[in-house]
Amino acid sequence: xxxxGMEPLRRxxxxxxxxxxxxxxxxxxVTMSDIVVNAILVGRAVNAICGDGVENRLQETCDDGNxxxxxxCSSTCQDE
Numbered sequence: 001x002x003x004x005g006m007e008p009l010r011r012x013x014x015x016x017x018x019x020x021x022x023x024x025x026x027x028x029x030v031t032m033s034d035i036v037v038n039a040i041l042v043g044r045a046v047n048a049i050c051g052d053g054v055e056n057r058l059q060e061t062c063d064d065g066n067x068x069x070x071x072x073c074s075s076t077c078q079d080e
Contacts, residue, residue, distance in 0.1 A: 010054070062078065
């Protein structure tokens, strides 16, 4: 299960990064890569929390909502 209260924070971080990237590149030229880079560079990215049930593909290959080894997704949120 995702940590309670994290979804609005992640949503806000992505919205802020998107608005900033559009301002830098223009609405017709912005890409998802621009948004991700912007979110990371300006410190707006919400860090991955292993075991919260939300897969952050920059740092995790899986997130099954726990930190138990042996269930297909390791305690460090990497595929087993």
